[in-house]
Amino acid sequence: MSYTIKDVAKHANVSIATVSRVLNGQSGYSKATEEKVLVAIKELGYQPNAFARGLISRKSNSLGILFPEVSSQFSSKILRGVEEAAHRLDSSVIVCNTASHGQRTIKYLQLLTEKRVDGILFVSETITEEYYKKLESMQIPVVLISTESYQYPLPFVKVDDKHAAFTATDYLVKMGHSKIGMISGNKDDIIAGQPRIDGYKQALTQRGLPIKEENIVQSQGFSFKDGFTGLPKLLEQSPGLTAIFAASDALALGAISSAYKLGIRIPDHLSIIGYDNLPIAEMAIPPLTTVAQPLEEMGMVAAEMLFTMMDQGRRVESRIMPHSVIERESVKEIKFT
Incomplete structure (x- = not known):
């Protein structure tokens, strides 16, 4: 049998509007009311969308990644590694282009809060006090990629x-x-x-x-x-x-x-x-x-670290990735006789 939002409201003994507010993460109800709605959703097996399923499991199966320039080849290679790991672990990725702009970064962090992402990957920007306070308030794991913070205790993946x-x-x-x-x-x-x-x-x-x-x-x-x-x-x-x-x-x-x-x-x-x-x-x-x-590998490793933190609730060790010289044709050897 396929249940509707009306059935959920009746089962929880609340209004349809209240169920809708709970499903959309809006305010206007008590914690006890929220629990009644979530129990009704679970008992009836009501699953209108991925968001409702996330409410039941307390997970959105999504993570956010913030880039200073999303269209660059640097970012695209990192993103490829992140998405490979995320899709393998049945999660999706929300990509944010901050343009290294403080206000835009904070707005995106607020958006990711509203989307109830399970974790954040923060790429190639300095962590300011404002960023850190916002990240801390979200109470979800964070991993830095191609950057690090000497001031704040956030794990990172980068080259030396x-x-x-x-x-x-x-x-x-x-x-x-x-x-x-x-x-x-x-x-x-x-x-x-x-x-x-x-x-x-x-x-x-x-x-x-x-x-x-x-x-x-x-x-x-x-x-x-x-x-x-x-x-x-x-x-x-x-x-x-x-x-x-x-x-x-x-x-x-x-x-x-x-x-x-x-x-x-x-x-x-x-x-x-x-x-x-x-x-x-x-x-x-x-x-x-x-x-x-190894940009693609860095993205993959960072995502895997994030999933470890999300699943096990523990901090992980930062990773310094290897680098190497790729020889092509722009450097001439000078030989002395």
Whole structure:
């Protein structure tokens, strides 16, 4: 027999309007009334939609993921890993594009609260006090991806940015380069900006090479445009450079495009290594040598960590993921005779 909302109301001895308010998460009823409605739904087997089923199980079988830029290749690779894990565990994913905007992020967190998601994945943004208070108020598990918080106790999945930047720079040294510049992100970005600068500097220091501030151009972000405008500025400051570490693939591709406009051949005149290993890196001309972050795997691991927290109610350990150099054709080896 198929029961209706009217049957639920009669069984619980409440009005149809009250059942509707409970089903839609609205206010205007007591906790005792809510329990009566949920018991009636369960006893009658009334299941109008996934939301009602979630009320009965106290789970929505959904999780929210917040990206600063959802359309980027960086985000799409992480999302692919998250969705693979979520679908395997019979859950759905609600994707939010925050545009790194504080008010929009808070609005999305409120929306996810209303959707009663079971957990949150927070990608590639700094956790502010406002964000943390809102996340804490939701009382659901949270895992960070490609970011971390020194101030707040939230588990994360990311690559060691300083170590990966060290590896990229050291690779250029191993290829025979000693005059190495850097196009960095924003140094005020404590997650991916300054650590990658520090890794670059540490590699030079350990190889006995001088650190010169004029060999570094700091950008506002990690975009193609930042790389395009950064290369001419860097070469004007340091015309003798033979190689550049760009702190993202987008920065590297912007620099390669700028070099083309300037008549500079990559890698014959100038070698460039990127950071991320986005799909577009192998489509570049020349194909981009880069440090790979396992973005899809990071998304999958983070989702699995989140499900562990949701199912077992315990905190999980953070994960530092491995990185590696993907050799293509944008770096030339300098051989000394």
